[in-house]
Amino acid sequence: MPQKKILIVDSDSASRNFIARKLQELDLDVLQAGSGKEGLILAWRDRPDMAVIDPALSDLKGEELASKLHRDPRTAQLHLVALSSDHDPARVKSCREAGFNEYITKSGQAVSLLSDAVRRFFGISAEAMKKGGLMIVFLSAKGGTGASSFCANMGAEIAKQNPEARVAVADLVFPIGSIAPIIGYDGMENIITLAERSTQETSPDFLKTSLPLVELWRFHLLAGSPDPELSNQLNVERIWDLVAGVKAAYDYVLVDIGRSLSKITLPLIQHADLVTLLISTDVSTISLTGTILDYLQSKGVGEKNLYTVLNRHSGLEGLSKREAENLLGIRVNLAIPYLDTNFAFANSQHRPYTLKFPNDSASIIFQDSAREMTALARKLRGG
Structure with a gap:
């Protein structure tokens, strides 16, 4: 079976690299982008199976990035996970409405919750x-x-x-x-x-x-x-x-x-x-x-x-x-x-x-x- 591919989009390089290491332990092919624009390019070019996005990007709101991805036929079905420091219910709601499938707040449980989401998506598919x-x-x-x-x-x-x-x-x-x-x-x-x-x-x-x-x-x-x-x-x-x-x-x-x-x-x-x-x-x-x-x-x-x-x-x-x-x-x-x-x-x-x-x-x-x-x-x- 081909290795599953996951894209991380996060302006914080330390956070991005930490999450990448954890996901690589799950035997995933991990792509990284430090901006929304770079994330769009990688998503459209490399067609990942899932994208983990911090909505607080330096150049593009996460909601706008999600909307662009889902409007393009190449990434219309891309599974999106928001990994955010923002606990505000209004932000959670806006991300959901923009097309994010899941919203995880950055905390001590974030890695476990993200791994859980990845396992559910990749590991327990009907196929x-x-x-x-x-x-x-x-x-x-x-x-x-x-x-x-x-x-x-x-x-x-x-x-x-x-x-x-x-x-x-x-x-x-x-x-x-x-x-x-x-x-x-x-x-x-x-x-x-x-x-x-x-x-x-x-x-x-x-x-x-x-x-x-x-x-x-x-x-x-x-x-x-x-x-x-x-x-x-x-x-x-x-x-x-x-x-x-x-x-x-x-x-x-x-x-x-x-x-x-x-x-x-x-x-x-x-x-x-x-x-x-x-x-x-x-x-x-x-x-x-x-x-x-x-x-x-x-x-x-x-x-x-x-x-x-x-x-x-x-x-x-x-x-x-x-x-x-x-x-x-x-x-x-x-x-x-x-x-x-x-x-x-x-x-x-x-x-x-x-x-x-x-x-x-x-x-x-x-x-x-x-x-x-x-x-x-x-x-x-x-x-």
Whole structure:
């Protein structure tokens, strides 16, 4: 793939050079201009994919520069990011109206926010995320609904049903991971340590050989943060690059995000091949699930992209499958019966449910569910 090209237009050479160095670390081809006029020349001649512009230029207002770029057919679709010292809401509004796609104020968080914007634009495009392995994201509206346990068990079952395939499970539950304690992994490599490495150090080839294989579960694990304090040290802008690398190295990638809906996880949900939503039978939390469904719908994730699972995890009481469907206005794909202490017992022994209780009716349900999810993900990928 050709190297992505980004243009920085800033009259302050120290600021411009600092931003350029940071963007070069993301393996981008960086162009620099010290004036609006020079920025126009470089943009029209070299056709960058994105431009980062300080609106307070010495020769041309940033708004005028944006307008000129978008009026010219050569740069009409250029993605523009304003990087400004001006916090005035009126300036933010005028830049937006002039055609800037994003506005970032120069502060201690500016580099992180800019890297975030670059990752979203370059790293999580629909084209990029439709390449590589099938990605299934697991989430729930409320903690304690069994999303992580279900994700791990589906990973084990998919690996079992597809012995020639490479399966990876990525734990993106923060501030502390959920998958490692379930499957009995206590290794040192995790999302925090991998995010500290450079893009070159975490290539798909590296991830293919370095993610630990948990033999009893038959999948490779990208473990979550082992400690809440370490989550504060996470190099967030590396997350999407790591996920793209895992997708390039594995045939199936299952991503557990728990109940997290954030700027980190939303792009993954939007570009997943399938989103598995765990629903509690608890009447008091069904409204939370409804809110999540409305939010996902507003972000382009509709019912056809969902595989919904009603998990009767806490007892025989609560909503039936039909009641949940009526309240939420969607089809529930799977209803897991109350498993009493069996699920917790299997987890405590770090064993897949179908291995611990092979003759249990729930094991048949899990097996069928794994087949349904992979078939649906493959169908959605194909369009």
